[in-house]
Amino acid sequence: MTTPHDPRLPPIGEHRPAREHVGLLDVEEQVEQVVLGEGEFDDDASPLPLSTFRKLISATLTLGLLIGVSYAVPYEWAQPWRVGEDYVPYWNIIGRELMGQGAQAEQAQREAEHMAELAAKAEADEAQGPVRDRVVITPPPKTDEPVVYPDYAGHADDQEAIEQPLENVAALAGFYATLTATDIGYAGAVTHVGHWGDSVLGLDGITASIRRRMQSRFGDAGHGWHAITQYDSSYRQQGVRFSEKGHWSDCFIRNRCMQEDSRYGYGGVTAWSSGGGESWYATATEGPIGLSVGRLEVWYQQRYKGGKLKITIDRDTENPRIVDTAIPLPAGVESLPVAEQPAPIDTRVVIDVPDGAHEFSIRAAGGGKVRLYGVVLEREQPGVVWDGMALIGAFTSRLGEQNPEHLATQLGLRKLDLMVFTFGGNDMTRDQSDLRRAMDPYIEDYTQVIELFRKAKPDAACLIMGPVDHGERIDGRVVSRDVVARMTEAQRQVALAQGCAFFDTFAAMGGAGAISRWKTEGLISGDLAHPTSRGHKLLGAMLVRALMGGYAEFRRARAGTPMVVAKKSPG
Numbered sequence: 300m301t302t303p304h305d306p307r308l309p310p311i312g313e314h315r316p317a318r319e320h321v322g323l324l325d326v327e328e329q330v331e332q333v334v335l336g337e338g339e340f341d342d343d344a345s346p347l348p349l350s351t352f353r354k355l356i357s358a359t360l361t362l363g364l365l366i367g368v369s370y371a372v373p374y375e376w377a378q379p380w381r382v383g384e385d386y387v388p389y390w391n392i393i394g395r396e397l398m399g400q401g402a403q404a405e406q407a408q409r410e411a412e413h414m415a416e417l418a419a420k421a422e423a424d425e426a427q428g429p430v431r432d433r434v435v436i437t438p439p440p441k442t443d444e445p446v447v448y449p450d451y452a453g454h455a456d457d458q459e460a461i462e463q464p465l466e467n468v469a470a471l472a473g474f475y476a477t478l479t480a481t482d483i484g485y486a487g488a489v490t491h492v493g494h495w496g497d498s499v500l501g502l503d504g505i506t507a508s509i510r511r512r513m514q515s516r517f518g519d520a521g522h523g524w525h526a527i528t529q530y531d532s533s534y535r536q537q538g539v540r541f542s543e544k545g546h547w548s549d550c551f552i553r554n555r556c557m558q559e560d561s562r563y564g565y566g567g568v569t570a571w572s573s574g575g576g577e578s579w580y581a582t583a584t585e586g587p588i589g590l591s592v593g594r595l596e597v598w599y600q601q602r603y604k605g606g607k608l609k610i611t612i613d614r615d616t617e618n619p620r621i622v623d624t625a626i627p628l629p630a631g632v633e634s635l636p637v638a639e640q641p642a643p644i645d646t647r648v649v650i651d652v653p654d655g656a657h658e659f660s661i662r663a664a665g666g667g668k669v670r671l672y673g674v675v676l677e678r679e680q681p682g683v684v685w686d687g688m689a690l691i692g693a694f695t696s697r698l699g700e701q702n703p704e705h706l707a708t709q710l711g712l713r714k715l716d717l718m719v720f721t722f723g724g725n726d727m728t729r730d731q732s733d734l735r736r737a738m739d740p741y742i743e744d745y746t747q748v749i750e751l752f753r754k755a756k757p758d759a760a761c762l763i764m765g766p767v768d769h770g771e772r773i774d775g776r777v778v779s780r781d782v783v784a785r786m787t788e789a790q791r792q793v794a795l796a797q798g799c800a801f802f803d804t805f806a807a808m809g810g811a812g813a814i815s816r817w818k819t820e821g822l823i824s825g826d827l828a829h830p831t832s833r834g835h836k837l838l839g840a841m842l843v844r845a846l847m848g849g850y851a852e853f854r855r856a857r858a859g860t861p862m863v864v865a866k867k868s869p870g
Contacts, residue, residue, distance in 0.1 A: 410809055410813075410816050411816035411817075414809065414817060415820040417462075417840070418820065418833045418837045421833075421837045421840040422833060422836055424840065427515065429587050429590060430515050430518070430519045430587050432518060433481075433484045433518035433680060433681045433682060435484055435485075435486050435680070435681060436483060436485055436486070437485070438485045438486065438864045445861040445862075446861070446863075447859050447860060448479065448858050448859060449483070449858065451855050451858055453851070454516070454847075454851070456516060456843075456844070456847045457847065457848070459847075460844075461844045461845055461848045462807040462841050462845075463802065463803050463804075463806045463807035463841065463845060464845055464848055465800045465801065465846070465849050466791065466794070466800065466801040466802075467794065467795055467798075467801055468849040468853075470761065470762075471717070471762065471800050471849060471853075472760070472853065473716065473758065473759070474492075474716045474717040474760040475849070475850050475854075476863070477865075478517065478683075478850060479853075479854065479857075480681075480862075480864055481681050481682060481683060484681050485681060485864055486681070487679070487681075488681045488864075489520045489683070489684060490520075490683045490684070490717075491523075491684050491686070491714055491715050491717075492683065492684065492685045492715065492716065492717045492718075492719060493524075493565070493686045493710070493713060493717070493718050493719070494506050494685060494686060494687050494688065494718075494719040494721070495567070495718075495719070495721070496687075496721030496722060496764075497690055497691065497692065497694075497722050497723070497724050498533060498689065498691045498724060499721055499767055499829065499830065500688070500689035500721060501531075501689050501691055501829070502533055502689075503535055503687050503689070504830065504836075504839075505838050505842075506686075506687030506839070507536075507537035507687070507835075508838070508839025508840060508843075509685050509839045510522075510537075510538070510683075510685040510687070511587055511839075512839065512843045513685055513843065514587075514588050514683050514685075515587065515588075516847075517683045518681050518682025519591070519680065519682050520678050520679075520680055520681065520682030520683055520684045521591075521593070521594070521675075522536070522539045522592070522676045522684075523676065523677065523684040523685060523686040524565065524675055524686035525539060525675075525676065526566050526568050526570075527543075527547060527549070527568075527570040527578050527661075527671045527673055528543055528547045528568070528570045529541070529543065530549050530568045530570075531691040531692070533689065533691045534691060536687065537586075537589075538583050538586060538588050538589030539580060539581070539676060540579075540580065540581040540583065540658075541578070541579065541581075542579045543576075543578045544577050545572065545575035545663070546575050547570045547571070547572050547576035547663075548571050549568055549569065549571075550563065551563075551568045552690060552693065552697050552698070552700050552701070553690055553692055553693040553694075553697050555700055557569060560643070561701060561702040561705065562645070562701075562702050562705040563701055563705075564672030565598065565672060565673060565710070566672065566673045566686075566688045567688055567693075567697075567698070568672075568673075569600075569671070569672055570670070571663075571668055571670040571671070573606060573665065573667065573669075574663050574665035574666075575662075575663060576662070576663040576669075577662040577663070578661050579658065579659070579660050579661075580659045580661075580674060581656075581657070581658035581659070582656045582657055582676075591654050591655050591678060592652070592654070592655075592656075592676045592678060593651065593652060593654035593677065593678040593679050594649060594675075594676075594679070595610075595612075595649075595650045595657075595659050595674065596648070596675035597622070597648050597650075597661055597674050598645075598646075598647045598671065598672040598712070599622070599624055599646065599647065599648070599671045599672065600624065600643045600644070600645055600646075601624055601626050601644040602624060602644075602668075603625070603626055603635070603640045603641055603643070604634075604667045604668075605623070605624035605667050605669060606624060606663060606664065606665055606666040606667035606668050606669040607621055607622065607623055607624065607663075607664040607667075608621070608622040608624060608661060608663065608669055608671075609621055609622075609661075609664040610648075610660070610662075611662070612650070612652060612657065613657055613658055614660075620650060621664070623666075624667075624669050625667060626643075626644065643670075645705060645709060645712075647675075647712060654679070654680070659674075661674065675713075686713075692725060693722075693725065694722075694725050695722040695723065695726055695744055695745050695748060696744040696745075696748065698722075699744070699748045701751065703754070706755040707754075710752070710755045710756040710759070711755075715756055715759045716760065717759060717761070718752055718756065718759050719761075719762045719763075719764060720748070720749070720752075720761070720762070720763050720764065721763075721764040721804075723766035723790060724766055724769065724828060726741055726744075727766070727769055727782045730780075730781075730782040730785075734782070738785055738789040741786070741789050742792060742793055745763075745789070745793045746793050746797065749761065749794075749797040750797065753798075760799075760800070761794075761797070761799035761800070762799055762800045762801070762802065763793065763794040763799050763800070763801050763802070764802045765786075765787045765791070765801065765802060765803050765804040765805055766783060766786050766787060766790070766805065767804050767805070767830060767838065768809075768813045768814040769782075769783050769814065769828045770814030770815065770818065770823070770827035771827065772827075777814055777815040777818055778814070779811050779813065784805065784811065787803060787805045787806075800849075802842055802845055804838065804842075807845075808838075814827055817830075817834060821833060
């Protein structure tokens with residue numbers, strides 16, 4: 300059979316000009332034009348019958364029915380979307396509405412946006428200029444007529460909405476009384492707060508936020524406490540410059556490594572050196588707080604045959620301050636038998652400097668071992684000092700490792716008006732062991748810690764700040780761990796039983812499911828346990844608002860009643 304010759308092609312046998320190569324097809328394989336609908340199909344232009352799509356329609360209806368059943372029963376593993384999950388195309392627009400979850404999802408979105416707005420405001424508030432010093436008012440002379448609380452005019456802070464009020468706020472009466480004297484501006488009226496916590500206080504995030512806000516309102520009385528060494532990579536203090544060199548040995552209370560005397564110091568870490576260890580501190584060069592200091596305190600252990608410390612101020616190496624940490628021995632006695640060696644004494648050296656920008660160097664100068672607990676950077680101006688002690692990775696019970704007499708001395712030297720505790724994150728891992736069925740073991744642990752601290756400083760108020768929400772991923776969702784609510788309730792029980800105020804952090808964050816919303820807005824890190832920098836600022840703002848709500852109520856209720864004005868000496 301002979302194939303007809305295509306008249307569009309050159310005659311057979313003639314040379315065919317080369318064509319440009321296009322794509323992956325050879326020249327002979329290229330198709331210049333394809334026309335559909337011609338020839339034998341021209342007469343069949345009617346639409347396809349509905350029966351053609353019967354199987355597709357049946358499959359779609361069956362899938363929709365199965366999805367509906369997964370919500371009606373419910374079978375969570377089969378549900379294509381649930382509140383708290385990431386965006387799912389189409390379903391988030393149509394499906395959730397059909398299943399009645401649209402309102403719930405919209406409410407979650409509104410709550411997430413609200414938290415984002417609060418976080419943005421918290422960041423803006425902390426970006427303000429340097430804190431102004433309070434005007435100092437000399438306390439009125441003692442007369443037969445008692446000093447009374449003045450009328451409370453109110454403050455802009457009082458107008459801010461409080462996410463979660465404090466529980467048992469009456470327990471803070473002593474703290475609020477001292478804060479009132481600070482607020483008025485009486486000379487020497489410095490309000491001291493010590494805040495211990497686990498890694499949620501890492502990088503001085505929450506505590507720095509609280510410090511900035513309290514000092515912005517009541518006055519900058521100094522940065523406060525700082526450790527001798529950076530005993531953990533997450534231990535960093537804001538508003539102060541710090542570095543160390545040489546060699547310090549240290550013992551962190553988390554590790555239970557000071558078994559011979561359990562003296563871990565006020566901040567939970569002690570350091571020692573026989574020579575060469577050096578720590579350097581300086582005021583901040585920018586920011587709203589930490590720009591000035593008027594007093595340096597070095598807390599150390601006076602001990603048998605202790606070494607010497609060399610303290611240099613503003614790089615004045617010609618006039619260092621030498622501190623002998625050895626306990627003096629009787630004249631003519633160079634050594635004593637072990638049984639007769641004196642017990643160590645916890646003490647400090649206080650160095651006053653003109654209020655302003657300064658730097659300090661503290662060096663182990665040899666002659667024996669020196670053992671230090673930390674330093675304090677303060678001012679004589681009326682104001683607030685908020686010490687942050689982040690015990691990274693510590694269980695709550697680790698605070699109970701302190702020697703009771705030693706702790707009493709440390710807290711007495713610090714003259715605390717309020718003790719704040721923020722623990723529980725690490726203890727949540729115990730929900731797979733001794734806390735699986737009941738929280739009684741944890742309640743017992745925390746009770747022992749609070750009893751230890753209350754006995755060591757009975758005149759200081761106490762506040763337990765509940766744990767932040769912790770999350771886990773289940774079938775693509777980010778949800779709150781069940782143990783968070785249980786841990787919060789256990790801490791509430793301890794606070795109320797021990798006469799402490801309580802701040803429900805979990806409720807302030809939004810309660811069950813908050814972790815998902817905070818994660819969406821970048822307020823919680825990827826581990827679903829630790830706040831981001833923005834989250835730290837927001838949590839600090841929430842606690843301060845709750846504190847100030849209680850303070851406003853205290854002032855209004857006390858107006859015109861007798862007031863005790865006491866000056867706390869730094870010595």
